[in-house]
Amino acid sequence: MYIAVCDDQAQELENLIDLLHIWQEEHNTTLRYKTFRNATELLNTAEKEHFTLYLLDVMMPGMDGMAAAR
Numbered sequence: 001m002y003i004a005v006c007d008d009q010a011q012e013l014e015n016l017i018d019l020l021h022i023w024q025e026e027h028n029t030t031l032r033y034k035t036f037r038n039a040t041e042l043l044n045t046a047e048k049e050h051f052t053l054y055l056l057d058v059m060m061p062g063m064d065g066m067a068a069a070r
Contacts, residue, residue: 002050003033006042006065007057013037016055039068 003020007013013035024031034049036042039056040063056065 001029001031001052003031003053003055004036004042004046004051005033005055006036006039006060006068007055008037008060009057010037012057039063039065043068 005013005016005020007016017033017035020031020033034045034051036045039060042054042056043063054068056068058065
């Protein structure tokens with residue numbers, strides 16, 4: 001599974017990554033992920049790479065997670 005994780009707050013991004021590591025260990029599997037600090041950066045990367053899951057912050061300056069999902 002290849003996951004795009006997007007949050008504008010560094011601490012929240014770290015928390016999400018920590019949760020992914022815990023899930024990975026509990027399920028004895030390997031996850032790949034890439035982090036983003038804004039939705040525009042994520043969408044530019046998504047044009048070139050295929051993610052199987054998107055974890056998006058709903059409230060971000062500029063483009064929020066809801067707009068990015070659309």
